[in-house]
């Protein structure tokens with residue numbers, strides 16, 4: 001059996017699966033239940049000056065069978081007092097000394113940051129996470145994503161924290177930015193021990209067409225919220241890969257965003273994360289999903305003769321290249337398995353109207369036929385096909401050598417050199 005024990009920037013936990021700072025980590029009751037269920041760590045719901053929340057506060061994007069494909073919230077940080085939070089955190093740490101308990105924090109002044117750090121260290125937290133990501137409510141007050149979007153401020157506040165903290169400091173980044181490497185490098189300059197990403201994405205999930213009110217409605221009005229859940233995983237994976245590949249970025253990464261199954265978690269590890277954090281999936285399915293995360297990851301490691309997450313970490317990030325580094329002579333075309341095809345013809349419609357008119361219908365036969373000479377190998381038919389493994393993309397031997405854009409005859413610089 002592989003070893004899932006984790007040492008993340010000096011924070012030890014029985015496994016790399018942590019609860020993200022969010023409603024599942026609101027109380028000691030919840031975090032203790034989570035640890036009993038098998039979670040390795042928990043980032044407490046963000047501590048700060050107590051705020052007041054609105055009602056209602058969640059909206060969701062439903063897609064097919066998943067009613068929370070994307071979850072949106074307009075909730076702020078903890079609405080409980082610092083004293084109550086610290087008391088419960090202390091109880092958790094006493095009962096679960098070997099699990100990771102991280103204090104997420106968000107404050108305005110240096111004095112407030114320092115005061116909370118001291119009080120958290122006194123009750124035995126294992127580390128800190130600085131919430132520079134909340135994209136609603138707190139950023140209007142100069143906190144949350146307002147910090148994550150400004151590398152100078154990000155560096156300054158991080159250095160306030162690192163000059164005081166004796167425990168590891170994780171900076172949690174906002175995805176509401178064009179270049180994630182800028183705040184990540186600023187956090188590194190500020191002395192952070194690690195980063196975590198992503199926090200939620202600016203969003204409005206929809207409008208109630210009967211009442212003509214935006215979701216989630218607060219007495220008929222709303223505000224943009226933070227988007228998370230399965231829909232955001234592709235954005236998070238890309239941002240994690242950008243940090244893994246950056247030559248100057250050296251900190252460990254905690255991956256967050258849409259992790260629901262062990263496969264999602266392994267994808268984050270392969271992209272360069274050392275731990276993952278989960279919020280929406282726990283809000284949807286509860287703490288028990290950690291069994292799938294641990295067992296599935298363990299079996300995956302065993303099946304690849306790997307001993308730990310470190311063996312997986314980052315090995316796929318370097319397979320993400322610039323477009324111009326891809327082989328233009330590599331070619332696949334679609335193949336429909338007639339035994340599996342149910343004749344729905346969704347692939348035909350998608351290709352005919354939405355792609356390259358490379359699928360034909362044969363009179364008297366529901367099963368479409370690929371026009372092999374015409375197919376550009378775009379994948380669309382296999383993506384819309386409702387039957388698993390019915391349409392596969394098959395490699396064609398072109399006999400041509402690898403060809404990069406810099407050497408392609410259509411490259412304007414090639415044409416210029418001909419003249």
Ligand SMILES: Cc1cc2nc3c(=O)[nH]c(=O)nc-3n(C[C@H](O)[C@H](O)[C@H](O)COP(=O)(O)O)c2cc1C
Nearest residue numbers: 020021022046073198199228229257258278279280
């Ligand atoms: C209702 C709700 C409240 C959240 N509150 C916080 C918070 O207080 N602090 C924080 O850093 N992130 C907060 N988050 C963001 C999550 O920690 C996490 O970064 C995000 O949801 C992406 O992970 P997921 O796709 O697993 O949900 C919150 C998310 C949700 C849905």
